[in-house]
Amino acid sequence: HPHIAYRDNTLYVEGVALPALAREHGTPLFVYSKQWMLDALAAYQRGFEGRDALVCYAIKANSSLGILRVFAEAGCGFDIVSGGELARVLAAGADPAKVIFSGVGKTRAEMRQALAAGIACFNVESEAEIDVLNAVALAEGRRAAISVRINPNVDPKTHPYISTGLKGNKFGIAHDRAVAIYQHAASLAGLQVVGIDCHIGSQITEAEPYLEALERVLDLVEAIEKAGIPLHHLDFGGGLGIDYNGDTPPAADALWQRLLARLDARGFGRRRLIVEPGRSLVGNAGLCVTEVLYTKPGEEKNFCIVDAAMNDLPRPAMYQAFHRIAPVVSRQGGQALTYDVVGPVCESGDWLGRDRALDVQAGDLLAVLSAGAYSMAMASNYNTRGRAAELLVSGDRATLIRRRETIEDQLRSERLGD
Ligand code: LLP
Numbered sequence: 532h533p534h535i536a537y538r539d540n541t542l543y544v545e546g547v548a549l550p551a552l553a554r555e556h557g558t559p560l561f562v563y564s565k566q567w568m569l570d571a572l573a574a575y576q577r578g579f580e581g582r583d584a585l586v587c588y589a590i591k592a593n594s595s596l597g598i599l600r601v602f603a604e605a606g607c608g609f610d611i612v613s614g615g616e617l618a619r620v621l622a623a624g625a626d627p628a629k630v631i632f633s634g635v636g637k638t639r640a641e642m643r644q645a646l647a648a649g650i651a652c653f654n655v656e657s658e659a660e661i662d663v664l665n666a667v668a669l670a671e672g673r674r675a676a677i678s679v680r681i682n683p684n685v686d687p688k689t690h691p692y693i694s695t696g697l698k699g700n701k702f703g704i705a706h707d708r709a710v711a712i713y714q715h716a717a718s719l720a721g722l723q724v725v726g727i728d729c730h731i732g733s734q735i736t737e738a739e740p741y742l743e744a745l746e747r748v749l750d751l752v753e754a755i756e757k758a759g760i761p762l763h764h765l766d767f768g769g770g771l772g773i774d775y776n777g778d779t780p781p782a783a784d785a786l787w788q789r790l791l792a793r794l795d796a797r798g799f800g801r802r803r804l805i806v807e808p809g810r811s812l813v814g815n816a817g818l819c820v821t822e823v824l825y826t827k828p829g830e831e832k833n834f835c836i837v838d839a840a841m842n843d844l845p846r847p848a849m850y851q852a853f854h855r856i857a858p859v860v861s862r863q864g865g866q867a868l869t870y871d872v873v874g875p876v877c878e879s880g881d882w883l884g885r886d887r888a889l890d891v892q893a894g895d896l897l898a899v900l901s902a903g904a905y906s907m908a909m910a911s912n913y914n915t916r917g918r919a920a921e922l923l924v925s926g927d928r929a930t931l932i933r934r935r936e937t938i939e940d941q942l943r944s945e946r947l948g949d
Contacts, residue, residue, distance in 0.1 A: 532567070532815070534564040534566050534567040534570075534816070535564060535567070535815075535818065535900070537861065540860055540861045540863065541859065541860050541861075542857065542858075542859045542860070542898055544562045544563070544564050544818070544924045544929075545564050545565075545566060545924045545925065545926055545927070546924075546926050546927030547562075547924045547927055547928070547929045549562065549820055549859045549896065549898065550859060550860060550896060552820070552922060552929055553820050553822070553859070553896055556920050556922065556931070556935070557920065557935060558820050558821050558822045558838050558839070558896065558919075559819055559820065559821045559837075559838055559839035559843050559919040560819065560820045560821075560919055560920050560921075560922065561817055561818070561819050561820075561902065561903075561906070561907055561919055561920070561921040561922070561933075562817065562818055562819075562820060562921075562922045562924060562929070563598065563813070563816050563817040563903055563921070563922070563923050563924065564816045564817075564924055565601055565816075565923055565924060565925040566925065566926075567815060567816035567903075568598070568601055568602070568812060568813055568816045568903075569601070569605060571783070571811060571812045571813070571815075571816065572586065572588075572602065572605055572607065572812055574782055574783035574784045575783045575784070575787070575806065575808065575812075577783075577784040578783050578784035578785075578786070578787030578788060578791070579787060579791075579804065582791070582800075582804060583801070583802070583803045583804065584803070584804040584805070584806070585608045585629060585803070585804070585805050585806075586607050586608065586805075586806055586808065587607070587608035587609055587610040587629065587630070587631050587805055587806065587807050588602045588607045588608070588609050588610065588807075588808065588809065588812055589609075589610040589633075589769045589807045589808060589809030590609055590610065590611060590616050590619065590620060590809070590908075591612055591616070591809060591905075591908060592809030592810050592812070592813055592814070592903075592904040592905055592908060593809075593813045593817070593903055593904055593905075593906075593907060593908050594616060594619050594908050595907060595908075595921055595932055595933055596619060596622060596623050596932065597921065597923045597930065597932025597933070598813060598923070598932070599619060599620055599622075599623035599625070600623045600624060601923070602812070603620070603623050603624045603625045603626075604624075607629070608625075608626075608629030608630060608631065608651070608805075609625050609629065609630050609631070610630075610631050610632075610633055610769070610807040610809075611630060611631070611632050611633070611650075612632070612633050612634035613634065613641060614638075614640065614641040614644045614645070617630070617632070617641070617644060617645055617648060617650070621648065627648045627649045627650050627651070628649065628650075628651050629651060630645075630648070630650040630651055631650065631651055631652045631653075631654055631678075631766070631805065631807070632645050632650055632652070632653045632654060633654040633656075633680070633728075633730070633807070634654075634656070635656045635657065635660075635701055635702060637653070637660065637664075639663065639667050642663070642664055642667040642668075642675070643667060643671060646667070646668060646671050646673045646675060647671075651676060652676045652677065652678050652725055652726060652764075653675055653676065653677045653678070654677075654678050654679075654680050654728045654766065655677050655678070655679055655680065655716075656679075656680045656702060656703055656704065657704060658704070658708075658712055658715070661677070661679075661712065661715065661716050661719070661722070662719075664677065664721070664722065665716075665719040665720070665721035665722050666721065667721070668721035668722065669720060669721040673721070674720075674721060674722065674723045675721060675722055675723070676722075676723050676725045677716060677722050677723065677724055677725065677726075678724075678725060678726035678727055678728045678764065678766055679704060679709065679712060679713060679716065679724075679727060679728070680702065680703040680704065680728045680729060680730065681703055681704055681705075681706060681709050681727060681728070681729050681747075681748065681751060682700075682702060682703030682704060682705055682706060682729070683706065683729050683731060683743070683744040683747040683748060684706060684747070685731050685740050685743045685744045685747065686740065687731045687732030687733075687735045687740045687770065688735070688736075688737060688740060702730070703729065703730075706747065706751065709751050709754070709755065710751070710754050710755055710758050713755045713758065713760050714758055714760070717759075717760045724760055724762070725762070725763045725764060726762055726763055726764035726765065726766055726803075726805070727748060727751065727752060727755070727762050727764075727765060727766065728765075728766035728767070728768060728805070729744055729747075729748055729766070729767060729768055730767075730768025730769060730770060730807065731744050731768065731770060732770050733769065733770050733772075733809075733810060734770070734772040734773070734775075734778075734810065735770045735771060735772050735780065736772040736778050736779065736780040737780075737781070738781045738786050738789055741767070741770075741786060741790060742789065742790065742793060744767070745767065745790055745793055745794070746793070748765065748767070749793075749794075749797050749799060752765065752799065762802075763802070763803055764802060764803035764804065764805055765794075765799065765802050765803070765804055765805070766804075766805035766806070766807065767790070767804070767805070767806055767807075768806070768807050769806065769807040769808040769809050769810070769811070770808075771783060771786065771808055771810070771811040772810070772811070773810055773811055773814040773815050773901060773904075774815065774901070775852070775853050775854060775855070775901050776853040776855065780811075783808070783811060809904060809905075810904040810905065812904075813903040813904045814901050814902075814903045814904035814905075815900075815901050815903060816903040817901075817902050817903025817904070817906070817907075818898045818899060818900050818901070818902050818903075819839055819843060819844055819898065819899040819902040819906065819919070820859060820896055820897070820898055821837040821838050821839035821883075821896070821897050821898075821899060822837065822838045822894065822895070822896055822897075823835055823836070823837055823891050823892065823893050823894060823895045823896070823897060824836045824837060824838055824875070824893060825893055826870070826891060826892065826893060828868075832869075832870075832871050833868050833869060833870045833871070834870060834871050834872075834873050835870035835871070835872045835873070835887075835889060835891055835897075836873055836874070836875065837872055837873070837874060837883065837897060838874075838875065839874055839883065839899065839919070840874025840875055840876040840881050840883075840913075840914070840916065841874055841876050841878065841880060841881040841882075841883075841913070842874075842876060842910055842911045842912065842913040842914060842916045843874075843906065843907075843910050843916075843918070843919050844874075844883055844899055844902060844906050845905075845906070845909045845910070845911070846905055846906065846909075847882055847883055847884065848878075848880040848881060848882065849909075853884070854883065854884065854899050854900055854901055854902060855884075855899075855900040855901065856872055856883065856884045856887055856889070856897050856898070856899050856900070857897065857898050857900060858889065858890070858891065858895065858896070858897060858898075859895070859896035859897060859898050860895070860896065862890045865890035866890060867888040867889055867890045868888070868889065868890070869886050869887065869888055869889075870886075870887055870888075870889050870891070871884070871885050871886065871887075872884040872885075872887055872889070872897070875914070875916075876913060876914050876916070877914065883899055884899075907919065907921060907933075912936075912941055915938070915941060917935060917936035917937060917938065917940065917941060918933070918935070918936040919933075919935065919936075920933055920934055920935040921933040
């Protein structure tokens, strides 16, 4: 890819060579290509050209302020799932009128916070939440705009932990309850029904689950509108996958061409459309630079012990996820060995890659690729490890968007007790 590539055996992000960044900022270090993010967004914008559409970046994928600012400046809306995420998007300069609030467990305090901020829409996920939101809005003297997340019962053919549109999970409301629930919501004075939404899963690499979900959602739109409740927008969630290991998801513009053709055919092409992509906007734009601490030949396996760990890159431990691991400076003509690349954390689950052919020595730098999404955002302090630093690269400039977390940062909120 043009934005993350080797030049003279050295890995660059846009115009910046990674070894110098690692020397200056230390490791583990997340580095993001701004242009890659803008290109990914442009694919959606191309797909929606001439339509009334809003791309709401699902910030759970990467909620760092410097990343949010890129999308805010590019005109994006945001999909949030907590009061904390709301504070982040506002701090990054988001227009609250382009913010939607998803999630199965919104608290009353979060509802009040979002109403006061004037967000565009709550994506509600249960009958109980509808009643609570109505009560909160009435008590605040406001009306909450809502969309109901329906569960289209479509198999996205992805990892079970990240498939969300099937019957047996906690998300959304059942298809056959939808009309009754919409009628109830429309009768409440604190609510204004504005849309319908769904989200069927994540890291989806085929178009078919989207097409299937689209038909089911449109069937419901017809039924709900026949019951006298107009729906102003249709929100198809996020979920489009990226290339981790030769995966071939459809491009966002190609996918939306197909979906829009169906929308047009069924007469819904002029509706306001919302999407909530997360991973596909940032996932491949970022990588994590880590230093090899030790190589450890073993009887069954060779281990390459690096200074990044499951607290920095939790996806392999949590989902057995694959991330490519590449040398930052590639050795020419050396002998590769097969390694498990592991972190320093005291768990066997702390691995970043298994059975990787690498020609490495202690002190070398490796890049864990496709680490822009669900990595820093899911990082923890396990083993009292500070969170990594983050850099945003644009052209030949690298800007620090998060300094490395210090031990003082970690201890600040704690007390010894009595
Ligand atoms: N909208 C809703 C309501 C969601 O729940 C999600 C993600 C998105 C949008 C964005 O989905 P995306 O476009 O990023 O696939 N930590 C997991 C992924 C969890 C996804 C949760 N929901 C991973 O690392 O694979």
